[in-house]
Amino acid sequence: MGRVTLVLIQLLVAVVAIALWHVLTTVPVSDGKPLFPPFFFSTPIDVIERIVKWFAEGTIWRHLWITLLEAMLAFVIGSVGGVLVGFWFARQPRVAAVFDPYVKMINALPRIVLAPIFTLWFGLGIWSKVALGVTLVFFIVFFNVYQGVKEVSPTVLANARMLGMNERQLMRHVYWPSALSWMFSSLHTSVGFAVVGAVVGEYLGSAAGLGYIILQAEMTFDIAGVFAGMFVLAAFVIVIDGLVTLVERRLLVWRPAAADTRT
Amino acid sequence: MDANGAAQPAGSAAVELSGATIAFRLAAGTTYTAVEDASLTVADGEFVSIVGPTGCGKSTLLNVAAGLLTPSSGRAAIFGRELFGLNRQAGYLFQADALFPWKTAIDNISIGLETAGIPAGEAHARAQDWLARVGLAAFAGRYPHMLSGGQRKRVGLAQVLIRDPKILLMDEPFGPLDAQTRQIMGNLLLDLWSADRKAVLFVTHDLEEAIALSDRVVIMSAGPAARIIGDWRVPLPRPRDIAEVKLERAFHDLHREIWQTLKDEVVKGYAQTGGG
Numbered sequence: 442m443g444r445v446t447l448v449l450i451q452l453l454v455a456v457v458a459i460a461l462w463h464v465l466t467t468v469p470v471s472d473g474k475p476l477f478p479p480f481f482f483s484t485p486i487d488v489i490e491r492i493v494k495w496f497a498e499g500t501i502w503r504h505l506w507i508t509l510l511e512a513m514l515a516f517v518i519g520s521v522g523g524v525l526v527g528f529w530f531a532r533q534p535r536v537a538a539v540f541d542p543y544v545k546m547i548n549a550l551p552r553i554v555l556a557p558i559f560t561l562w563f564g565l566g567i568w569s570k571v572a573l574g575v576t577l578v579f580f581i582v583f584f585n586v587y588q589g590v591k592e593v594s595p596t597v598l599a600n601a602r603m604l605g606m607n608e609r610q611l612m613r614h615v616y617w618p619s620a621l622s623w624m625f626s627s628l629h630t631s632v633g634f635a636v637v638g639a640v641v642g643e644y645l646g647s648a649a650g651l652g653y654i655i656l657q658a659e660m661t662f663d664i665a666g667v668f669a670g671m672f673v674l675a676a677f678v679i680v681i682d683g684l685v686t687l688v689e690r691r692l693l694v695w696r697p698a699a700a701d702t703r704t
Numbered sequence: 705m706d707a708n709g710a711a712q713p714a715g716s717a718a719v720e721l722s723g724a725t726i727a728f729r730l731a732a733g734t735t736y737t738a739v740e741d742a743s744l745t746v747a748d749g750e751f752v753s754i755v756g757p758t759g760c761g762k763s764t765l766l767n768v769a770a771g772l773l774t775p776s777s778g779r780a781a782i783f784g785r786e787l788f789g790l791n792r793q794a795g796y797l798f799q800a801d802a803l804f805p806w807k808t809a810i811d812n813i814s815i816g817l818e819t820a821g822i823p824a825g826e827a828h829a830r831a832q833d834w835l836a837r838v839g840l841a842a843f844a845g846r847y848p849h850m851l852s853g854g855q856r857k858r859v860g861l862a863q864v865l866i867r868d869p870k871i872l873l874m875d876e877p878f879g880p881l882d883a884q885t886r887q888i889m890g891n892l893l894l895d896l897w898s899a900d901r902k903a904v905l906f907v908t909h910d911l912e913e914a915i916a917l918s919d920r921v922v923i924m925s926a927g928p929a930a931r932i933i934g935d936w937r938v939p940l941p942r943p944r945d946i947a948e949v950k951l952e953r954a955f956h957d958l959h960r961e962i963w964q965t966l967k968d969e970v971v972k973g974y975a976q977t978g979g980g
Contacts, residue, residue: 594800594801594802596798596800596801596802597801597802597803597804597805599772599796599798599802600796600798600802600803601804602772602790603770603772603790603794603795603796603864604815604816604819604863604864604867605792605816605819605820605867606819607819610819614804614807614815615804618804618806618807619806622806694847695805695806695807695808695847695848695849696805696806696847696849697849
């Protein structure tokens with residue numbers, strides 16, 4: 442399938458889905474009402490009008506910016522923490538052994554239960570959402586870096602030592618690039634989770650952000666607002682994912698394409 | 705034996721293994737003896753091949769010479785000095801891919817100089833020179849996955865040789881390559897080697913390759929507890945061409961003679977490993 446054909450078919454799927462949605466929510470059936478009442482399902486036209494209105498009035502930009510800021514902070518803080526602890530544990534097996542059950546315990550915890558505590562600690566501003574995102578991003582990066590340091594090929598390691606590398610040089614030329622490659626290969630997941638953390642945090646209590654918009658609409662049974670918020674969020678995630686792909690291509694040039702299935 | 709090595713004769717061997725036994729502890733509290741009572745010397749400037757059936761512990765012996773493994777008993781000496789820890793005088797060309805996949809060809813080659821404290825600029829210039837010597841001048845910016853198997857081996861060879869080690873240890877370096885590429889790589893190796901005649905310990909399962917390259921061929925028995933069971937001098941003149949030397953009568957005579965010893969061990973080796 443050619444590139445153009447593929448895009449055309451992808452567009453066709455969207456058109457069919459929206460058309461179906463439109464027909465089901467507007468064309469009356471036997472008792473004069475549509476099969477899917479707009480009160481529950483809204484209509485594509487209402488949703489598009491709402492999105493256009495948000496962008497025309499410019500109110501949406503502030504919310505997008507807040508969500509983006511929260512996600513970025515969560516990603517950076519969580520990644521730095523994950524890299525440091527991942528390295529430390531991988532190089533100090535005893536430390537790793539001691540903390541192992543606790544790491545598993547915290548990671549098994551559904552992060553959403555932490556949200557009220559973070560709200561209590563950090564207030565309703567951005568930092569409680571950043572904290573929630575950090576708890577998600579940290580573990581993904583941590584596990585990947587830990588794995589990356591542990592799974593350096595023994596041959597490459599032996600070669601590095603035969604080439605005269607000391608501990609510091611091994612760190613810089615072998616462990617660090619290997620760990621980074623694992624971290625970057627999970628970039629899509631960790632960036633995605635940073636956004637999830639931000640939006641869920643906003644949804645549970647905030648004054649701004651995409652999660653806040655959706656929550657506000659929901660509380661007033663403004664279904665068009667809920668759907669509009671969801672679509673903006675989805676588009677936002679796709680744009681960020683595209684940027685991550687660009688960054689990834691630049692950073693992982695040395696890796697064969699076949700290995701890109703790892704996410 | 706003199707402990708400090710000072711009383712060694714001036715021409716002491718580059719590598720000397722005496723009575724080296726290498727045993728590994730297995731999970732069940734038993735031990736597996738890979739190599740038993742192996743004694744082997746490689747003189748300075750001498751090219752010695754170790755040939756043996758699969759799983760006979762050839763690589764184990766090489767790792768002892770590299771200092772990556774310590775023998776359970778016996779000793780290893782490098783230029784008359786007993787070896788503790790890594791063998792700093794040796795370069796090691798591994799069987800498996802050992803290049804740093806995140807470094808370009810030229811960075812893979814220059815790294816061995818940078819670890820020795822040579823400034824990056826000079827290291828790069830010398831690495832470029834080595835790239836040219838192994839015929840990859842145009843491939844400096846390629847990452848290992850963009851190179852063919854043979855090209856990767858060339859980079860590996862340059863990576864090791866740029867450090868100018870006194871001893872070159874090679875573990876079936878051309879094993880994964882196709883027949884033609886092996887021949888080309890063999891000739892390249894002989895070319896580079898003849899420039900400054902390092903001591904070489906070359907492990908292979910291919911008797912023809914061993915004879916064509918070496919001054920001496922050492923045969924090991926099938927494992928476990930593999931022993932050295934033969935040591936032949938190769939009377940072929942140098943410089944040699946791998947393809948042409950195989951047509952000579954002396955080559956065939958020697959091959960036949962060594963094969964008489966080797967073939968029983970090969971059969972045993974296959975029986976041990978189930979043909980693997």
